[in-house]
Amino acid sequence: MSAYRDEDPRIQGIKTKIRVVPNFPKPGIEARGFIFGPPIALAIGAKFVPLRKPRKLPGEVISEEYILEYGRDCLEMHVGAVEPGERALVVDDLIATGGTLCAAMNLLERVGAEVVECACLIELPGLQGRGRLNGKPLYVLVEYQ
Amino acid sequence: MFAAENGLKGDPRLQAISQAIRVVPHFPKPGIMFQDITTLLLDHKAFKDTVDIFVDRYRDMGISVVAGVEARGFMFGPSIALAIGAKFVPLRKPRKLPGEVIAEAYVLEYGTDCLEMHVGAVQPGERALVIDDLVATGGTLSAAIRLLERVGAEVIECACVIGLPEVKVYGFDSAWADLWKR
Numbered sequence: 001m002s003a004y005r006d007e008d009p010r011i012q013g014i015k016t017k018i019r020v021v022p023n024f025p026k027p028g029i030e031a032r033g034f035i036f037g038p039p040i041a042l043a044i045g046a047k048f049v050p051l052r053k054p055r056k057l058p059g060e061v062i063s064e065e066y067i068l069e070y071g072r073d074c075l076e077m078h079v080g081a082v083e084p085g086e087r088a089l090v091v092d093d094l095i096a097t098g099g100t101l102c103a104a105m106n107l108l109e110r111v112g113a114e115v116v117e118c119a120c121l122i123e124l125p126g127l128q129g130r131g132r133l134n135g136k137p138l139y140v141l142v143e144y145q
Numbered sequence: 146m147f148a149a150e151n152g153l154k155g156d157p158r159l160q161a162i163s164q165a166i167r168v169v170p171h172f173p174k175p176g177i178m179f180q181d182i183t184t185l186l187l188d189h190k191a192f193k194d195t196v197d198i199f200v201d202r203y204r205d206m207g208i209s210v211v212a213g214v215e216a217r218g219f220m221f222g223p224s225i226a227l228a229i230g231a232k233f234v235p236l237r238k239p240r241k242l243p244g245e246v247i248a249e250a251y252v253l254e255y256g257t258d259c260l261e262m263h264v265g266a267v268q269p270g271e272r273a274l275v276i277d278d279l280v281a282t283g284g285t286l287s288a289a290i291r292l293l294e295r296v297g298a299e300v301i302e303c304a305c306v307i308g309l310p311e312v313k314v315y316g317f318d319s320a321w322a323d324l325w326k327r
Contacts, residue, residue, distance in 0.1 A: 019244075021243035021244045030216065031215055031216040031219055031235075031237070031241070034216055034219040034220050035219050035223050035233065035235065036223070038186070038192075038219075038220050038221070038223065038224055039223050039224045039227055041186075041189070041192075042189070042192065042193055042196060042224055045189055046189065047186060047187040047188070047189055047192075048186040048187075048192065048220065049183075049186070049187070050183060050186070050216075050220065052216075055173070056216075057183065058169035058172035058173070058179045058181050059167075059169045059172070059181065078183060081183070081187060
C-alpha cells in the first residue's frame, strides 16, 4: 500500500524534496531509520528500539544475519528491549531488496513480538522488496521506478 | 552548563531521565563505563520529557538548523527540529552522505576521525543547534561546530542528554546537558 496512490496532497511536496544521487553505494542504512522512527514513536506513544550494525549496541544483543548482493551483513537488537506480544512497526528510509527489513522482522518475531507493518519513506519497486516481507504489509510514501 | 543548575533544579523529570539511562561497564573496551541511552528510548514518558526539555529551551531562540551527530544524535535531533520549526542536518562519518560534502577531522584518544556535512544544507547566517547524546572530551562537538561555522552559520549552543563532568572539556564554552553527576 502506498500513500502516493491515495493522492494525499502532502506527498507531492515530500517527493520534490528527495534528490536522486547517481552511482552512490549504499553501505548500510542503520542510521537513517533513526531519523524517522523516534518522532513517530514519540507521537504515537510507543518506545523506540534501534536496530544496529554489529558491535554498536552495548550489553546483551540478539543478531540476525542477512544476505547482501555480495556477502552478508548482520542486524542486532538489545535483549529485553521488546516483550512477547508487543505490536511492532519497522521503520526505515528506503526499501530496496527487502533484505534489511526482513532481518528486522525476524529479530522482532524471534522475541515474540507481532510485526504489524513495515513503513518506509521510499520504495524501489523494481527490486521487489515488497515480496520479501513474508506477507507483512508495507506502507510507503513515494516510489522511484 | 547543566540543566539542574539552570532553572531545572529539582525538576522531577530530570531524575526519571537519569534513572532511565543504564551504564554498561567495559564497553566498548575495558575501563569504560558506557552511558547507554537506548533504555531511555524505551521509556516513552522519559524520552518525551527529554525532548520537551530541549524544545522548551530552544523554541524561541530563532534556531533554523538542528545538526545531529551520527548516530545517537539522530535519535534526539529530528524530534527537536520538528517541534521548533527547524531543519535537521545529519553530521556523519565519512562516505555515508551522498553528493558533495565538507569534512572536519578531529582527534581521538588514539588517532583521528572525521565528520561530514552536506554542502548547501546550511546557509550563511543561520542559527544552529548541535545535538548529541553525550559530551565527554568535546572532540566530536568541536568538529561539528567547526563544520557549521565554516559555512557561515552561527552555533548558538550544543545540547547533550549526558555530560561527564569529570572529563575536562577543552576549548568549549557552551554545552548544555540534561544531567548532572553521571
